[in-house]
Amino acid sequence: MEIITWIADNFFGTPAILLGFIVLLGLLLQKKNLSQVVSGTFKAIIGFLIINAGAAVITGSLGIFEPMWKEVFGLETAPLSGFLGQEKFNLEFGSAVTLAMTLGFLVNVLLARFTPFKYIYLTGHMMFWTTTIFAGITVQAAGGDVSFWPLVIFLAVIMGLYWTFQPALVQPFLRKITGNDNVALGHTSASVAILSALLGKVFGNKKNDAEHIKLPKKLEFLRDSNVITALTMGILFLIGAIILMVKQTPGAEKLIAQAGNQSFIVYSIVQSFTFAAGIAVVLVGVRMFIGEIVPAFNGIATKLVPGAKPALDAPIVYPYAANSVIIGFLGAFVGAIIWLVVLGNTVGYVFVPTMIVLFFHGAVAGVFGNSTGGVRGALIGGFLTATVVAWGQYLMVTFFINTTVPDTAMWAADSDMFILGPIISMLAKLIF
Numbered sequence: 001m002e003i004i005t006w007i008a009d010n011f012f013g014t015p016a017i018l019l020g021f022i023v024l025l026g027l028l029l030q031k032k033n034l035s036q037v038v039s040g041t042f043k044a045i046i047g048f049l050i051i052n053a054g055a056a057v058i059t060g061s062l063g064i065f066e067p068m069w070k071e072v073f074g075l076e077t078a079p080l081s082g083f084l085g086q087e088k089f090n091l092e093f094g095s096a097v098t099l100a101m102t103l104g105f106l107v108n109v110l111l112a113r114f115t116p117f118k119y120i121y122l123t124g125h126m127m128f129w130t131t132t133i134f135a136g137i138t139v140q141a142a143g144g145d146v147s148f149w150p151l152v153i154f155l156a157v158i159m160g161l162y163w164t165f166q167p168a169l170v171q172p173f174l175r176k177i178t179g180n181d182n183v184a185l186g187h188t189s190a191s192v193a194i195l196s197a198l199l200g201k202v203f204g205n206k207k208n209d210a211e212h213i214k215l216p217k218k219l220e221f222l223r224d225s226n227v228i229t230a231l232t233m234g235i236l237f238l239i240g241a242i243i244l245m246v247k248q249t250p251g252a253e254k255l256i257a258q259a260g261n262q263s264f265i266v267y268s269i270v271q272s273f274t275f276a277a278g279i280a281v282v283l284v285g286v287r288m289f290i291g292e293i294v295p296a297f298n299g300i301a302t303k304l305v306p307g308a309k310p311a312l313d314a315p316i317v318y319p320y321a322a323n324s325v326i327i328g329f330l331g332a333f334v335g336a337i338i339w340l341v342v343l344g345n346t347v348g349y350v351f352v353p354t355m356i357v358l359f360f361h362g363a364v365a366g367v368f369g370n371s372t373g374g375v376r377g378a379l380i381g382g383f384l385t386a387t388v389v390a391w392g393q394y395l396m397v398t399f400f401i402n403t404t405v406p407d408t409a410m411w412a413a414d415s416d417m418f419i420l421g422p423i424i425s426m427l428a429k430l431i432f
Contacts, residue, residue, distance in 0.1 A: 005098055015124030016052070020045040022122060022310070023292055026299030044292035050285030051315055057278030061271050062355040064258070065233075068240040068268075071251045073340065075350060080397075086132075086408045093135055096148055100155035101131045107160020109305065118307040119171070120300075121163035121186040126313070129412045130188060131159055134424050136404035137396075141428035144403070154431060158424065166190045166416065167311035173197045177320050177371050182294045186311025188414035189364040192388055196328075196369035196381030203380055204373015210323040210366075213375070225322030230276035232326050234269055236333070241268035279318075279325075286315045314364050321367040324378045328366015331382020332358040332389075339390035349394045352410045353386075361385045361415050385415065392418020400425050 010017065023044040027037045084092070105127065112118050121127065135155055139146055167184035170193055174185050185193065200206075221227050241264050244252040259267035293310055301308040318325050336353035343349045362382040369381025396413060397406040400421050409417075 005095060007102060015122075016045050016048045018124050019048050019122055019289075019293065022300065023296040026293075026296035029299035029303040030296075040292045040296055044289055044296065047285050047287075047289030047292060051282050051289060051313070052285075054278045054281030054283075054285055055315075057281060058275060058359065059356055061233075061275035061278060062359065064255075064268075064271050065237065065240070065275075066353070066355045068237070068244060068255060069337075069353075071247070071249065071255060072240055072243045073337070074249075075340070080402075080406055083403050083406055086405050089132075089136065089139075089405050089408075093139060093151070096151050096155070097128075097131050097135050100135070100152045100159060101127055103152065103156035104131065104159030104163065107156055108163040111160060111164040112308050113305045115164075117164050117168045118301075118305065118309055119164060119167035119184050119186070119311045120305065120308050121167065121311045123186040123311070123313045126186070126188055126414075127159070127163070129408075129414075130162070130417060131155060132405070133401070133409060133413050133417045133421070134158060136401045136408070137421055137424045138428040138432070140401055140404045141425045142432035146432055150432065154428070158427075162416075162420070163311070167309070170194060171309075173368055173371065174317070177317060177367060182309065183290065183316055184309050184311040185314070185317065185364075187314040187364065188416040189314055189361040189385075190416055191419045192361055192365040192381065192385045192415045193368040196365040196377065196384055197372045199380050199384060200369040200371070200373025200377025202373075204369065204375075204377030206372060206374050206377070208374035208376065210327050210370045210375045210378050211321050213323065225326070226276055226280050228323060229279050229326055230273050232330065233275045234272035237268040237272045238265065241265050282315050283319055283322075286319060290316060314360050317364055317367045321370055321378075324366040324370035325363040326366075327375060327378040328362040328364070328369065328382040328385070329359050330362075331366065331379040332362025332385045333382070335383035335386025336390065339386055343390060343394055347394065349398065351390050351393060354389070354411050356411070357389055357414055358386060361389065388415045388418055392421070396421055 020041050024037065024041045027040050032040070090097075105121070108121055112120050135151070138151060138154060163186070167186050167190075170185045170190045171181070173194060175181055244255060245264060256264045290312075293312075297308070297310050333355075336351070336358055340351045340353060343351045362385040365381030365385045366378040369377035369379070369384075371377070373380065392415070393410060393413065396409045396418060401409050
C-alpha cells in the first residue's frame with residue numbers, strides 16, 4: 001500500500017515526472033541512441049515546466065483581476081459551514097483518492113490496449129482533482145458511510161472510463177482544428193468544447209473566422225496575439241482600477257494598497273502585460289513539449305498500445321487559434337458577470353467567478369466554437385462556459401458536495417465535473 005501511495009504521489013502527483021517517464025519509455029522502445037533519449041526526455045520535461053511557469057504567471061495576474069472585479073460589484077463569498085473541507089477530507093479519504101487514481105489510469109491503459117478507443121490520458125493534475133471531486137460527491141451520496149475498497153473500485157472504474165472516452169468524444173472536433181490526429185485533448189473542458197463546436201455550427205458564421213479578421217493597415221498590429229491579449233486585458237484592468245479608485249470602499253483601498261508607492265493605474269496596466277507574457281510563455285512550452293512527446297509516443301503506440309494517442313492539457317489547442325482564445329475568455333467573462341447578477345437575484349447564491357477556470361475553459365471553448373462558427377461561435381463558446389460553471393457551481397456547492405468539499409468545488413471544479421457530478425451522485429446512491 002505504501003509503495004502504491006508513493007507511486008501515486010511521485011509519478012501521478014508530479015505530472016512533469018509522469019510525462020517525462022512516458023517520453024523516456026517511448027524513446028527506449030524505439031531504440032533511440034543515448035543522446036536522443038536524454039535530449040527528448042529533458043526537453044519534454046522542460047517544455048512541460050515552461051507551460052506550468054506560464055500558467056503560474058497567468059494565475060498570479062488573475063489573482064489580482066478576480067478580487068478587483070468582485071469589489072467592483074460589491075461581492076462577498078457566501079459563508080459555508082458544516083462540511084469536511086479539503087484538509088480533513090484528505091486525511092480521511094486521501095489514500096482512497098490516490099489509489100483510485102492509480103488504478104483508474106491502469107483501467108485507461110487497458111481500455112486503450114484492448115478497445116478501439118486508443119487514448120491515454122496524461123493530464124496529471126486534472127486526474128487528481130477530478131478524482132477528488134468525484135470522491136467528494138460519492139462520499140456525500142453514500143451518506144458519509146462508505147468502505148475503503150468499494151470507494152476505490154467505484155472511483156477507479158469511473159475515472160478509467162472517463163479518461164478513455166472523454167478524449168475519444170472530442171477527437172473528431174479536435175482533428176478539424178489541428179489538421180492531424182497526433183494528439184488528443186485530455187482536459188475537463190471537453191464538454192464545453194463539444195457543445196461550443198455544435199452551437200457554433202448552428203448559430204455562428206464560419207466564414208468570419210477569428211483568425212482571419214480583416215483589419216485596416218493602421219490596425220494590423222491587432223493580428224499579433226500577444227498584442228491583442230495585452231490590449232484586451234489592459235482595458236479590463238484599467239476599467240476595474242478606475243472604478244475602485246472612485247468607489248474608495250475599504251475593500252477597494254485594500255486592493256489599491258497592493259500597488260505600494262506605484263500608481264494603481266500603472267500597477268493594473270503592468271498586470272495586463274504580465275498576463276499576456278504568461279500566455280506567450282505557455283505557448284512556447286506547448287511547442288517544445290508537443291515537439292518531443294508526439295514522436296516519443298510513437299514508441300508506446302507501436303509497442304505497448306498500438307495506435308494510442310496522448311490526451312494532453314488544454315493549452316495544446318491554443319496555438320491553432322490564438323485570437324479565439326481571447327475571444328472565448330471575453331465571452332466567458334461577460335457571461336460570468338451576467339450569471340453573477342442573475343443567480344444572486346433569483347436563487348440567492350453568490351457565484352464565485354473563478355477566472356482561472358473561466359480563462360482556460362473559455363479559451364478552449366472559444367477555439368472549438370470558432371472552428372465551426374467563427375467569431376460568433378467563439379463568443380458563444382465562452383458564454384456557454386460561464387453558464388456551465390456558474391450553474392454547475394451553484395448545484396454542486398448547494399446540493400451535491402455541500403457536506404464534503406464545497407470549498408474545493410469553488411476553485412478546482414471544472415466544466416466536465418459539473419456536468420458529470422449529478423450522474424456520479426445518482427450512480428453512487430444506487431450502488432452504496
